[in-house]
Amino acid sequence: MRAWRALLGAQHRLSRVLDLELQAAHGTSLHDHEVLIILSEQPGGACRMADLADLVALSRSGLTRRVDRMAESGLVSREPCPLDRRGVLARITEAGWQALAAATPVHVAGVRRHFVDVLASDELAVLAEALEKVAIDCPGTGSTPGVSTSAEAADA
Amino acid sequence: MRAWRALLGAQHRLSRVLDLELQAAHGTSLHDHEVLIILSEQPGGACRMADLADLVALSRSGLTRRVDRMAESGLVSREPCPLDRRGVLARITEAGWQALAAATPVHVAGVRRHFVDVLASDELAVLAEALEKVAIDCPGTGSTPGVSTSAEAADA
Numbered sequence: 001m002r003a004w005r006a007l008l009g010a011q012h013r014l015s016r017v018l019d020l021e022l023q024a025a026h027g028t029s030l031h032d033h034e035v036l037i038i039l040s041e042q043p044g045g046a047c048r049m050a051d052l053a054d055l056v057a058l059s060r061s062g063l064t065r066r067v068d069r070m071a072e073s074g075l076v077s078r079e080p081c082p083l084d085r086r087g088v089l090a091r092i093t094e095a096g097w098q099a100l101a102a103a104t105p106v107h108v109a110g111v112r113r114h115f116v117d118v119l120a121s122d123e124l125a126v127l128a129e130a131l132e133k134v135a136i137d138c139p140g141t142g143s144t145p146g147v148s149t150s151a152e153a154a155d156a
Numbered sequence: 157m158r159a160w161r162a163l164l165g166a167q168h169r170l171s172r173v174l175d176l177e178l179q180a181a182h183g184t185s186l187h188d189h190e191v192l193i194i195l196s197e198q199p200g201g202a203c204r205m206a207d208l209a210d211l212v213a214l215s216r217s218g219l220t221r222r223v224d225r226m227a228e229s230g231l232v233s234r235e236p237c238p239l240d241r242r243g244v245l246a247r248i249t250e251a252g253w254q255a256l257a258a259a260t261p262v263h264v265a266g267v268r269r270h271f272v273d274v275l276a277s278d279e280l281a282v283l284a285e286a287l288e289k290v291a292i293d294c295p296g297t298g299s300t301p302g303v304s305t306s307a308e309a310a311d312a
Binding site for chain 2: 001002003004005006007009010011012013014016017029054055056111114115116118119123124125126127128129130131132133134135137138139
């Protein structure tokens with residue numbers, strides 16, 4: 001359990017310090033930044049809300065609140081999903097792309113300073129390999145986001 | 157950045173699967189369980205809301221919402237802080253202790269199955285050491301919760 005506690009502790013502390021640095025530099029929260037990164041990697045910069053909740057590990061209601069706030073700030077827009085009548089797409093806006101571009105150097109420098117630079121290269125290699133193994137072993141890995149949600153709910 | 161991505165990926169997937177397992181077995185979310193664990197480790201089972209937000213890496217408003225919901229379910233109570241006139245204490249209730257006791261075996265088994273058992277013992281050792289190093293290196297480590305918040309805000 002020591003490794004597990006260490007994982008939680010590192011994750012909490014890293015999130016907090018990276019969030020403080022982003023907020024201080026650009027007023028973007030780490031959580032908003034994470035949503036922007038994910039949207040920026042989707043085709044057309046858009047993603048179904050249901051899939052996005054899955055990708056950022058948030059409940060539907062938690063994601064709705066976050067995307068509501070981000071839409072108020074103009075970082076994302078919402079639109080009906082063409083493939084799913086009940087679905088809603090979140091899409092990164094031009095202002096969202098600009099916020100992402102502005103915040104990314106601060107975020108990358110923070111990850112480097114508080115994570116990469118703290119560790120030896122062999123530690124980073126073991127960490128990468130071990131944590132990829134953990135992720136792959138988790139139920140639902142490898143399927144597409146929309147599919148994995150229902151498959152995992154059925155598993156549980 | 158591969159190790160960083162792996163850390164995020166493992167954290168997301170583990171959180172999701174552990175949350176699904178806890179919800180299926182006891183209707184407790186992983187987030188609520190985490191709050192209960194932290195409160196159970198505080199003297200008297202109580203913690204200032206400001207310090208709790210820090211320990212669970214949530215914004216004040218995010219923690220307020222969560223504790224509101226948990227108070228509605230009877231898992232925690234709120235009371236004025238005797239040491240700080242403007243402060244509020246969250247305290248684990250008897251029902252909270254029972255929910256914690258009921259959910260803990262499921263949670264521990266999940267951590268074992270999806271994390272500990274997936275890794276070799278030398279990987280776990282490197283992971284523990286490396287991630288403890290990362291946590292210790294983050295600003296604010298080692299100070300008490302109430303103090304670290306203001307110190308870190310000042311740093312940023």
